[in-house]
Amino acid sequence: MQEPVSFFTGFNPNDLWFLGEAALKTLWISILSITIGSVMGCVFGWVLHESKSVAGIILAPILDVFRSVPLLIQLVLFYNFAPMVGLDLNPFLSGVVILTFYTASLVTNVARGGIESVETSMRRASRSLGLTYWQDLFHVVLPIGGRTVFPAWIGVVLGVMKDSALVSVLGYVELLKASQILITRTQEPLLILSIAGAFYFALSYPISLYASKFEKRWAK
Amino acid sequence: MFDYNFHWRPVLKSFPDLIQAGFVTLEIASLAMLLGIVIGLCLALMRINMKGPLKWFAVTWIEIARNTPALFQLFFFGFGLGAFGINLSPFTIILTGLSFNCAGYLAENFRGGFQAIPVMQINSARCLGMNSWQAYTRIVIPQVLRIVYYPITNQMVWAVLMSSLGMLVGFKELSGETQFFASKTFRVFEYFAVAAVIYYVIVKIVLGASRLLAMRLFRY
Numbered sequence: 001m002q003e004p005v006s007f008f009t010g011f012n013p014n015d016l017w018f019l020g021e022a023a024l025k026t027l028w029i030s031i032l033s034i035t036i037g038s039v040m041g042c043v044f045g046w047v048l049h050e051s052k053s054v055a056g057i058i059l060a061p062i063l064d065v066f067r068s069v070p071l072l073i074q075l076v077l078f079y080n081f082a083p084m085v086g087l088d089l090n091p092f093l094s095g096v097v098i099l100t101f102y103t104a105s106l107v108t109n110v111a112r113g114g115i116e117s118v119e120t121s122m123r124r125a126s127r128s129l130g131l132t133y134w135q136d137l138f139h140v141v142l143p144i145g146g147r148t149v150f151p152a153w154i155g156v157v158l159g160v161m162k163d164s165a166l167v168s169v170l171g172y173v174e175l176l177k178a179s180q181i182l183i184t185r186t187q188e189p190l191l192i193l194s195i196a197g198a199f200y201f202a203l204s205y206p207i208s209l210y211a212s213k214f215e216k217r218w219a220k
Numbered sequence: 221m222f223d224y225n226f227h228w229r230p231v232l233k234s235f236p237d238l239i240q241a242g243f244v245t246l247e248i249a250s251l252a253m254l255l256g257i258v259i260g261l262c263l264a265l266m267r268i269n270m271k272g273p274l275k276w277f278a279v280t281w282i283e284i285a286r287n288t289p290a291l292f293q294l295f296f297f298g299f300g301l302g303a304f305g306i307n308l309s310p311f312t313i314i315l316t317g318l319s320f321n322c323a324g325y326l327a328e329n330f331r332g333g334f335q336a337i338p339v340m341q342i343n344s345a346r347c348l349g350m351n352s353w354q355a356y357t358r359i360v361i362p363q364v365l366r367i368v369y370y371p372i373t374n375q376m377v378w379a380v381l382m383s384s385l386g387m388l389v390g391f392k393e394l395s396g397e398t399q400f401f402a403s404k405t406f407r408v409f410e411y412f413a414v415a416a417v418i419y420y421v422i423v424k425i426v427l428g429a430s431r432l433l434a435m436r437l438f439r440y
Contacts (some may be wrong), residue, residue, distance in 0.1 A: 068377075068423040069416045070384035072395060077416060080409040082222040158287075165289035169388065176292055183299065190303035193296050197288050204287040 011186050016195070022178030023199040029092065029174060030161040033099035036098060037160070038153070041107025044210065046137075048108060049115045067106035071166050074098050079170050095167035106156045113152065114145030149220060154211035158204050165200075175199055230405045231414050238411075241397035242418045246426075248393055249369060249379040249384070252315055254323025256379070257372065263323060263359070264330035278327070285324020290382050293317045298389045310391035315382065322379055327373040333364035366438065373430040377423055384419070 044063065048057045066074065078098050082089045089097070118141045126140045127133075168177035179196035183189045231238075266278035285293070294317035297308060308316065337360050345355035365372075387395035398415040401409045 015360070063414075065317075065420065068420045070381040070395065072384045072387065072420060073398075073412055073416050077409065079411045080412070084409070120380055162287075162289040164384075165291045168291075176289065178296070180295075188303070189295075189299040190301075193292070193300045197292055197296065200288045200292060201284070205283065208287060 001201060002118070011182070011188055011191060015182055015186070015192075018182065019175065019178055019192075019195055019199060022173060022175045023203065025172075026164055026200075027203060029099065029167060029172070030164045031097055033096050033164070034103055034157055034160055036096075037100040037103025038107050040104035042111045044104060044108040045111025045113075045115060048112050063105040063108050066102050071098070071102055071163050074102065074168060075166060075170055081092065091167065091170035091172035094170060095164070096173055099164060099167070101117075103156065103160050106159070110149045110152045110156060114149035115141055116145075117148040118145045140146070142208040150213050151215045156212075158208055158211075161204060162200065226410060227407055228260045228403070230407055235414070236403050237401070238397060238414060238418060241392065242398075242422055244392070244396040245380060245383050245386075245419075246422060248314060248391075249376065250320070252318035252322055252383070253372075253379050255319035255373070256326050259319065259323035260326030260330055263327035264334060264335040265356075267327065267331060268328070268334055281320075282324045282327050285321050286328065290317065290321045290333065291385050291388065293321055293404075294385055294389055310386065310389050312388050313389050314391045314393070317380055317385075317389075318382060321382065322375055325378075326372065326375055328366075329368045329375070330364060333367040334360070335364055336367055342418040356440050358365055369430075369434060369437075373427065376426055376430070380419070380422055380426060394422075 044059060047059060075095065075098050079089070079091070082094060122144070123136055123140065127137045130138065164174065168174055168180070171177070171214040173181070175196055179192050182192045186192065196210045226414040262277045263281055267282065270278070297317045297320070298310075298313040301308065341359055342355050345359045346352070348408050350358065366385060382391055386393045387399050392395065392400060394415055398411045402411040405411075
């Protein structure tokens with residue numbers, strides 16, 4: 001252990017710390033955009049469900065754009081567009097904005113599916129029992145529909161977390177960018193990419209494991 | 221406040237090149253999907269039917285493909301393999317990366333499809349004198365392909381969107397070409413806006429084609 005193997009030259013424990021910090025940044029940008037995006041997505045989903053005509057004509061095509069254009073292009077576009085209208089955004093903020101809208105566009109479909117999975121008869125029953133519209137929405141639709149679409153939502157969360165790697169294009173030093181920086185310095189692409197991959201795997205795998213367990217429990 | 225002058229002329233001039241690049245995008249996505257479907261089928265079958273190292277190989281492949289960012293996988297094929305002295309061309313990098321990713325995602329879809337087919341059907345086919353290969357290729361796989369038709373369509377859209385990562389490994393598909401022109405003329409926003417529109421059109425064409433194909437395939 002005293003004599004470092006030649007394979008490890010240039011890579012020291014501090015770099016591991018650097019990568020860990022970058023992983024936290026990945027986690028932070030994902031948590032921020034997923035939280036805001038999910039709330040927005042739920043609202044949009046509810047709007048789409050409630051008013052099929054007005055909001056459907058305006059909102060649905062806009063959200064569709066976020067799903068039909070590569071995230072990479074969206075990021076570059078927004079990052080170059082913001083200064084034109086006088087916004088001075090750093091890479092982190094632009095990343096958060098685009099990732100939020102991207103999440104929202106994905107969650108909208110999930111939320112709408114969740115609301116539609118609750119049978120109309122059940123909602124009518126709850127209204128007949130004297131619940132107001134909002135009580136019905138929060139105490140009947142949310143628990144039942146939410147349970148149905150929870151795995152789909154987890155799928156979106158995992159997708160967004162992985163796609164947050166693209167923010168590195170704007171120069172935000174998250175996990176993948178950090179590994180690139182280290183590769184440039186140490187010339188050890190295989191080792192460092194493996195570590196970065198392990199970090200991503202460690203972030204994502206437990207959640208997907210939990211989701212599949214959850215799904216199995218509710219399938220019974 | 222808004223003092224940016226749009227210059228669309230250079231974009232217009234290179235528009236034919238961008239359309240050409242759009243075809244390259246479509247081509248690489250289709251190739252990756254074809255490879256992904258074949259490999260994904262094998263992986264799903266290995267995961268269901270095999271024991272020991274083959275099963276673990278399939279499980280590892282699927283979990284890595286699903287739990288790490290596509291960009292990371294591209295970098296791995298691009299730079300990571302360089303450590304072994306394997307230097308792939310950008311085309312090969314993006315093709316292997318996308319196929320690897322698609323195969324992992326599709327394998328899980330196929331697994332769900334295979335599980336939806338009753339085992340009795342295989343037994344019956346074997347009773348009728350088919351061998352295992354015939355039973356799978358003539359009875360099971362056609363049904364599975366029908367079950368996973370819409371997930372495959374979704375995956376195809378994802379493949380088109382993910383092929384935009386080719387820009388980051390130096391492959392000149394639509395995004396790569398766009399970036400090339402953008403850095404030549406410094407008209408980043410205009411070029412990427414046009415690229416976004418082209419991507420949108422490609423995605424719509426893919427979805428429309430798949431709907432037409434579905435109407436043709438699932439008539440009865």
